[in-house]
Amino acid sequence: MSAAGNTRERGFFLLLAGLCVLTVFAGFAPSYYLKNVIHAPPPLSAMTHIHGVVFTAWVLVFLTQATLISRGNAALHRRIGMLGVMLFGVVATVGVATALNAGRAGHAPPGAPPPLVFMALPLMGIAATVCLFVAAIWNRSRSEAHMRYMLAALFSMTPPATDRLALAAGYPGVSIVFALVMMDVLLGVAMLYDYITLKRIHPAYLWSAAVFLVTEAGVAWAFHSPAWLPFAQFVTQS
Secondary structure: OOOOHHHHHHHHHHHHHHHHHHHHHHHHHHHHHHHHHHOOOOOOOHHHHHHHHHHHHHHHHHHHHHHHHHOOOHHHHHHHHHHHHHHHHHHHHHHHHHEEEEEHOOOOOOOOOOOHOOOHHHHHHHHHHHHHHHHHHHHHOOHHHHHHHHHHHHHHOHHHHHHHHHHHHHOOOOOOHHHHHHHHHHHHHHHHHHHHHHHHOOOOHHHHHHHHHHHHHHHHHHHHHHOOHHHHHHHHHH
């Protein structure tokens, strides 16, 4: 790819990263970012605060990294990379703990399946994000694959925000489906850009699509299969 093509591609990645960041802010604004401004109930637990802080930090680090690459500052991008890896580990750990705590406490969004059943969505979503992130780190010396896996990992973190957007719009019955479809749409847009500019779709996106498909199939299975409940009960009681 030419230098101009690389510049456009990196700009496109930055655009999608920025869109994801705005989506996260919009989705969590009423319940977290602007909660004290609009005085929305209920009060947040300590775990929720920790989850919000580390997740926000990770998203901002991601946007910073995308900005550095867009500006051609690969050296600083690599130096910050180790911080990003450690922060992601915290995000994944806290995310799992938050999902388990919500299951134990009996919390689930409006229109969602029972809490222990719904817990499959965040747990499988986190597992998908971890797989994509590990693939990105494994391919860190191959910038084209690395950037695409990282972007797909960010896409996989948007459903909680888009689910809340659908709930706020008054569509609790379809909010989960909407969230997963929007995740797929983001990946589809990225794949379409590849096809338009490169005349092919990079394998990293194809593998990411496979991860999305497996995750969504797993969530659909857990929501409708009684076999999930014993596992959910076991992990929330341990």
